[in-house]
Amino acid sequence: MTEIRFAGVGHSFGDRTVLEDIDLTLTERRVGIVGVNGGGKSTLARMINGLVVPETGTVTVDGLDTRRKGAAIRKSVGFCFTDPDTQIVMPTVAEDVDFSLRRTGLSREERRRRVEQVLDRYGLADHADHPCHLLSGGQKQLLALAAVLVTEPSVIVADEPTTLLDLRNRALVAETFAGLPQQLVVVTHDLDLVADFDRVLVVDSGRVVADDAPAPALAAYRRLALDTDPGR
Ligand SMILES: Nc1ncnc2c1ncn2[C@@H]1O[C@H](COP(=O)(O)OP(=O)(O)OP(=O)(O)O)[C@@H](O)[C@H]1O
Ligand SMILES: [Mg+2]
DSSP states (O other): OOOEEEEEEEEEETTEEEEEEEEEEEOSSEEEEEOSTTSSHHHHHHHTTTSSOOSEEEEEETTEEHHHHHHHHHHHEEEEOSSGGGTOOSSBHHHHHHHHHGGGTOOHHHHHHHHHHHHHHTTOGGGTTSBGGGSOHHHHHHHHHHHHHTTOOSEEEEESTTTTOOHHHHHHHHHHHHHOOSEEEEEOSOGGGGTTSSEEEEEETTEEEEEEOHHHHHHHHHHHHHOOOTTO
16 A cells, blocks of 8 residues: 655644644555544645645655645545546546547557446446536536546545435445555545544544544544544
8 A cells, every 4th residue: 555644744724723633654555534614634645646735744645745746645645535526627527538548558448448447336337428517516526436446546535525415326435446556645524434434534624533444433423523422
């Protein structure tokens, strides 16, 4: 697995401190990040591929510093945004997935084959030539994920990848994640999605307040968010 390392990371936007004292080494295959709204999860996730560079401290991916090697890191770390519209860049579905493959040096034929395969996998084959903006919210979310997965990055960071999905497509994404050989970092409010992950972090007020196996980490999150500590 890739080693994702946060060392003494802190960050603020204006005078608002968003992350502080983050020291983490992530080498597990599947890492979940949960926590209450505004806690800093997306900011932390975006730091993994240099979309946000920390104000203090460093983030490295296999020893490459995101501050200096962002472009190189983004070739091996794929990022899937919460809002698929942020990510969809081409007019039609097939063109959008193909766009991800443009810089890979694959032949046109091989690219076409991969695009077909991934659209089929995500139930979008019938929409290949449709304008992206006419897709439903959930279809857009699947398209955004497909466009990242088609490039086979060695790490996939996904920020709330199931938020817009129906039960069936959520299961499809969960099953896809379970079968991926790559390293996966998933930010989510869908706690079941990370229940079988290798490690779960709970982020609150800019800090990692629990870092454990899923069951104890999710229990800690529930106590924190719902204030239902039976011991009190
Ligand atoms: N680009 C930005 N400029 C200013 N403030 C920002 C920016 N991005 C995030 N913030 C602030 O940083 C804090 C943490 O935001 P972040 O998006 O990381 O939280 P989150 O844990 O992902 O929340 P949610 O569960 O709602 O997605 C929030 O208070 C937010 O308003
Ligand atoms: Mg977020």
